[in-house]
Amino acid sequence: MRRIFRMLVRGAALLVLAFYAICLGELVALRWINPPTTAVQTERRLAALWHRKPYRKRQVFAALGRISPDLQHAVISAEDGRFYQHHGIDWLEVQKVVDKDVEQGKLGRGGSTITQQLVKNLFLTTNRSLLRKAVEFTLAPAAEVILGKRRILELYLNVIEWGPGIFGAQAASQAWYSVPAAKIDRDQAARLAAILPAPLRWKPDHMGSYSDEILRRMALTGW
Secondary structure, X not given: OHHHHHHHHHHHHHHHHHHHHHHHHHHXXXXXXXXXXXXXXXXHHHHHHHOOOOOOOEOOOOOHHHOOHHHXXXXXXXXXXXXXXXXXXXXXXXXXXXXXXXXXXXXXXXXXXXXXXXXXXXXXXXXXXXXXXXXXXXXXXXXXXXXXXXHHHHHHHHHOEOOOOEEOHHHHHHHHHXXXXXXXXXXXXXXXXXXXXXXXXXXXXXXXXXXXXXXXXXXXXXX
C-alpha cells in the first residue's frame, strides 16, 4: 500500500512539473508568437459542443500600436489600476480581498491582476477554485519576467473574452461598434472595459454607470 501511495505521489509530482514546464515553455514562445488559441477559448468551444449550440469564434490579432490608447487605459483602469506598479501580484489588492472575505465569511471576488488573468486565459479555465488561483499566483511573476508589461498587455487585449465567441479588442470593436480597435473613442472604450467581468451577460450599451466610474478612474490617473 505504501509503495502504491509513493508511486501515486511521484506520478502527481511529475505531472505538476510537466504542466509548469509546458507553461513556461509556452510563455517563452509567446514573446514572439501569437497564440492560435487559449484554454478559455477551448473551454467555450467544448461547452458549445456539449450543449449542441452553434459556436463561431471571432478573433483578429492586433498589435498594441493598433489598439486605441483609450481602450488600453480603460481596461487597465477597470481591471488592474496598479498594473505598472506590481510584478504580477498586486498584494495591496490581495489584502483588501482577504479582509473583505474574512468580514463576510466567504470567498468573494478574486482581485486578479491583468497578468493573472492572462495566465488564466492561456492555461486554465473560468472555473473558480483555490487550485486555479494557486497556479495563477505561481505563474504570474514568471510571465512578468519572461514577457514584460507591454507584451502582457498586448496578449491580454487580444485573447480576453468580449462576448459570445468574441475574443480580443479588434473583434470586440468590430462586433460592438463596427470600427477597428484603433478607432475606439473614450466613451466606447470605457463601455467595452465595463463588460469584462461578465462578457457573456453584459453589453456595452447597458454599462453607463460603471463606464462612468471607469472614466473617472482614467481621469484620476491622467488618462
